Amino acid sequence: MREYLKFYIGGEWVEPAQKSTFDVVNPATEEIAGTVASGSAADVDRAVAAARKAFGTWSQTSVVDRVLLLQRILTEYQRRADDLGAALIEEMGAPSALANGFQVALGAGQLTSAIDVLENFVFEEERGNSLIVKEPIGVCGLITPWNWPMNLIAVKVFPALATGCTMVLKPSERSPFTGHIFAEILDAAGVPAGVFNLVQGDGPSVGVPLSGHPDVDMVSFTGSTRAGIAIAMNAAEGVKRVTQELGGKGPNIILDDAAFAENVRKGVVSMMVNSGQTCSAPSRMLVPAARMEEAVEVAKATVPSISVGDPNGDFVIGPVVAKSQYDAIQRLIQQGIDDGATLVAGGLGRPEGLDKGFYVQPTVFADVKNDMTIAREEIFGPVLTILGYDNLDHAIEIANDTEYGLAAFVAGEDLATARSVARRIRAGSVAINDGFDFAAPFGGYKKSGNGREWGEFGFEDYLEVKGILGYTPAPVAE
Template sequence: MREYRKFYIGGKWVDPVSTDSLDVINPATEQIAGTISLGNSADVDRAVAAARRAFPSFSSTSRQERLDLLKAIAAEYQRRIAEIAAAITEEMGAPAWLARGPQAALGAKHIAVGINVLEHFAFDELKGTTLIAREPIGVCALITPWNWPINQITCKVVPALAVGCTIVLKPSEIAPFSAQLWTEILDAAGVPAGVFNLVNGDGPTVGAALSRHPDIDLVSFTGSTRAGIEVARAAAPTVKRVHQELGGKSPNIILADANMDEAVARGVKAVMTNSGQTCTAPTRMLVPASVNARVKDIARNATDTVLVGTPNSNATMGPVVSQAQWAKIQTLIKSGIDEGATLIAGGLGKPEGLEKGYYVRPTVFADVTADMTIAREEIFGPVLAIMPYADEAEAIRIANDTPYGLAGYVQSGSLDNARRVMRQIRAGQIHLNGAPPDLTAPFGGYKMSGNGREWGEAAFHEFLETKSVIGFEPGA
């Protein structure tokens, strides 16, 4: 059992001011997997003060010094990547293949992308006689979620370090193990004292204290839209920058000329990956009404291939993260049944033989209309809503009929058709014909899916202030 009682502040593992603790539950077994301390505002004050003290010197380091630091982190991360994968399986139930593959591997990829961007990034740019100087914004509070834990930590920490910011990290208290290992990696890699700090705790206490703290210059938050609104409210009196990656209800438009078998099966798989706990999951599948009956058969057959089981089995899907998440998903599945959607796979309750653990049956509804709860609310579970459309114009209207705008998907036999439809979708990242993620592409949302962008060069700009130096060069 893991015991993580200390916080990392000022380059040292220190006892928290708070004496509160929390048991971390393994969602596959419902057993206690470890215990962490829960911080309070006094712990936050100590961590922010350490980051503030470290900022003048770290922000003055050279590009090469920061490159050397990131390369040391990359090497240490690779040395411990198997431990990170094991921690992710324990804390949020990811099957071993998923934890070792996409979950842990994404951390290494974000570090590699950060190194590559830093090697070529233009911090200074001359526009006529004026210098445009991009300088680190200052002390950054990074608040990360439980669903892709190391991915969300690395895609924030790496660009912040790369540009010369100092950091206080508050990971999810539900899945804090990989954050602990990440902190050990940074310590072993030689991150200077105070540059990176870790305080565990919950959102209403530590998250709120960070958001309102006058010595925090930026809050970068990933989580629910509801929590993001509270972060913005807390941050408003100090007029700090707030960067948010929030909820999604992503449309997957399958056009009439698509390979229907391939496109529908791919869409089902994408929703079930990570037990549906992905903010960009294509949870609304829009299909031509003329092939609705055929789509139901394809989706039902594709769902039958999703094997739910324990993380160390050959399962393709594990549990959801907590009892609270399981109960929320059950409520939303029941709403789909009660509101008249056609249940073609899955449904209420746990899969047969998996009474212990927070397992959900892979669920697919068809004949879903835009007014149904399952078409509007982010379920964050393995639940797909199939929505028929009469023509392309209606598909685009349905796709945009949501308060969210994080991602979208278009499937077509013609790339030109997919490109044309893509232009009309109000979302921050669009995938055409099953294209895989691109970690150099800006990632973030329109509307209530947030503001700002992560990943690649775009992430660097989030952690920088822009200074115009007029008359830097003599005029004509």
């Protein structure tokens, strides 16, 4: 059993201000997998003070020095990849292939992307007689969720480091193992004391004092819309910058063409990745109403291929992260049944043969109306809703009829049509035919948040912009 009983503050592993711990439950076995120290406002104060002290020096380092540090971190990250994968299996039930594959690879990809961006980023330029300077914003409070731990830590920490900021990271209490190993990686790579600090704990004990701390200049949060609103309100008194990547209810518009069946199949599979615990998941599949029956048959034939079981085995998906998550998903499945949606596959309870662990059946509803609860609320589980549209204008109307706007998807053979549809969807990211790009911006419209992460766009929120007027004197007239 793992024991992580210290925090990383000021370049050292230190005892918490008070003795308090929380247990981490393995969602596949329902047994305790480890014990982690739980922080308090006093720990946040120490960590922020260390970050503030380090900022004066770190903010003045050269791009070359910061690139070299990120490269050393990449070496250590790759060396610890197996440790990260094992931790992901234990803390959140990610299947081995996913944990050791895409979950870990995303963190490395964000790091490589940050290095590439930093090497070419323009921090200052002359315009007229002024110098426009982009400077590090200061001390950053970084609050991350449990569902894609390495990606969501990396997408905040690496741009912050690259731009010359210092920081305090609070990982989710549901996935604290990877956060601890991540701190070990940065320590081994030689991150200067105080530049990166780690305090574990829950939202009320650590997240609230961190987001409201008067010496924190910027807060970056990824999580639920409810929590994001609370964090923004808590941070408002300090007039600090707050960026948020929040919930989603992604539409996936399947065009009416010869690739329809294959695109429906891909859409079903994509929805179930990570047990559906992805804010940008394609959770609302929109199909031509005239082909709803065909879509149902394809979905019904696809679900049996999505095996569910022990994350250490050869299964496509594992459990959801916690009993509370399992219970919430069951409630929404029941709501879908009660509201009259057609249950195509899956349903209530665990998959057959699994009597322990927070396993959810891959579930598909068809004939869903966009005013149903399962089409409005973020389920955050392996549950797909299929809705019918009359024409593309109707499809776009349905796609945009949501309080969210994080990610959307368009699938079809006619690229011109797909591009046209993508332009009309109100979302921060629209993928055409499974497009993926570390350099593209990621973030939300509406209640899906504000600010952007990934690539050079991810640097901007960690920078202040200064204009130095008269930097270049006007030429003297002869």
